[in-house]
Amino acid sequence: MNNILEVMDSHGAQDKITDLSEIQQKEIFRKNNNEIFSTLAKITDSKFYGSRITDEIHKNELFEQNILVEILIAVGISSFFALPSHIHDISILVKLSSDNLIKLVKEHLDDVVYIDDNNYIKYYHSYFGERLVKTQGMLETAPIITEYLKILAPFMNLTNNSKKEFSRLSLGKELMQYRHLYSIFSPDSRINEKMSSQINEIIESIYESVRLQYINNYRFWEQRALCASYNEMHDEAESYARKAVALKRDFLTLTTLGKILLVRAEKEKYSDLFKTLLESDEILFEALENSKYESTYPHSTFFSHFNKIIPNLLNLSPDDISLLNTILNKWILSIDRLVDKNRKEIIKLKNMSILTFEKKMQNS
Known part of the structure; x- marks a missing residue:
């Protein structure tokens, strides 16, 4: 695996994963079932690796048969997540019995997909499954x-x-x-x-x-x-x-609710933006504590929307300004409690929030 990473570096693929640890780099391969071409295609966004896979699969002369394409598309959907598809599920999707599906796969698609011992169908190259689904129309x-x-x-x-x-x-x-x-x-x-x-x-x-x-x-x-x-x-x-x-009530559902309230306030230009900001602050901080400070999602949500809402707040009283300052400082101080030490984006958003707030105070 280390030798493969060195080869990737020589092809410029390493640029996409330089900030990752060795364990995280190897995890990328694991998620792609250790498929070298699929991994390289995803990391580099290179058409070369994708073409290698596509050309190989299209050598199958029966590829144009509709039922075979339907099977490949159905299995391809799960390929987006490097996961297999169960025979039973695919048989329902393509309206075939499980036995007939297995027969078709083994007779015509055994160089494209394979069936494991637990009756799951997998692509040899998951990247091709993704590309195949991408070529289909939304409808x-x-x-x-x-x-x-x-x-x-x-x-x-x-x-x-x-x-x-x-x-x-x-x-x-x-x-x-x-x-x-x-x-x-x-x-x-x-x-x-x-x-x-x-x-x-x-x-x-x-x-x-x-x-x-x-x-x-x-x-x-x-x-x-x-x-x-x-x-x-x-x-x-x-x-x-x-x-x-x-x-x-977990940190994801709470953060989503806080975000949606803020987005709605921005889009519809609520007459009481201040009240919405206060409600969202409480919801998002509960989300942060719910995550035990392991997620940066509440921080990024609060800071990014704080920057957009603050300039639109009107008729703020001294008490309102004091409360906003307290809220902002609460979020700033909480950054140090985050478990994730990779905080570059959060620090950037925090600094923007400070500048936005200071500018608002100067114009008030």
């Missing part, structure tokens, strides 16, 4: 993802899962995430505002389609809240975020 891929989420819903309760089913739990958790769905639907080229809106609308439609299956899943509501917020569905976003917190 073609969305229904597959929707059905996949429905299939995975029963496995989302960890207490009911065996070790063999843990991969399905992991896949469900990953596939549910808003940022992952956005990445799957995003083209490689630059995304304009119209396309971004279309992606968010499709993701929202997926969430609505699987709502009944995930109605008591707090992480589902948290992720749906983020999507609704980006869609500027502010009433829905706040409602979803509060539902997530009601189901489980």
Whole structure:
């Protein structure tokens, strides 16, 4: 592995992982099932490595057969997360019996994917699975993802899962995430505002389609809240975020609620920004303490939105200014308690917040 890292350095790939420890560098390979080309393609964003994989797979003359493509796309979805797909799940997605699916895979796709001893299908090169899904249109891929989420819903309760089913739990958790769905639907080229809106609308439609299956899943509501917020569905976003917190009050649901309140205040220009800022401060600081200072997410959320809201606060009294100063200092002092010592971005946001606040005081 050390020799591989040296080769990567000679090809410029090391630039992407220079700040990582040796253990973290090797973890990148592990997540890609130790596939060298897949790892190099992801780290370097190089078309060369991706082409090597794609050219190899396209040598299969039966690739153009629709049912085979459907199988590869279904398995490819889980490749985004370096996870396998269970035979039973894929058979439902492509509407084949498990026996017929296994037969097709072994007869026509054995140089592309393989089936392990636990009946999971895996790509030899997970990167190709990702690229294949990326080439499909959103309207073609969305229904597959929707059905996949429905299939995975029963496995989302960890207490009911065996070790063999843990991969399905992991896949469900990953596939549910808003940022992952956005990445799957995003083209490689630059995304304009119209396309971004279309992606968010499709993701929202997926969430609505699987709502009944995930109605008591707090992480589902948290992720749906983020999507609704980006869609500027502010009433829905706040409602979803509060539902997530009601189901489980952890640092992620709390941080998401705090963030959504601040985003809504910025977008709709609340007449009482000050009150919203105070409420969000309490929610985000509870999130920070809930995480036992292991997460920087509450800090980055507070500082980034503090910078945007402070200039828009009007008619502040001396007591208001004093309270804002106390809040800001509380967050600044809490940085030293963070477990994560890599705080460059947090320090940068903190310094911006200080400058923004000082400028506001000068103009008041």
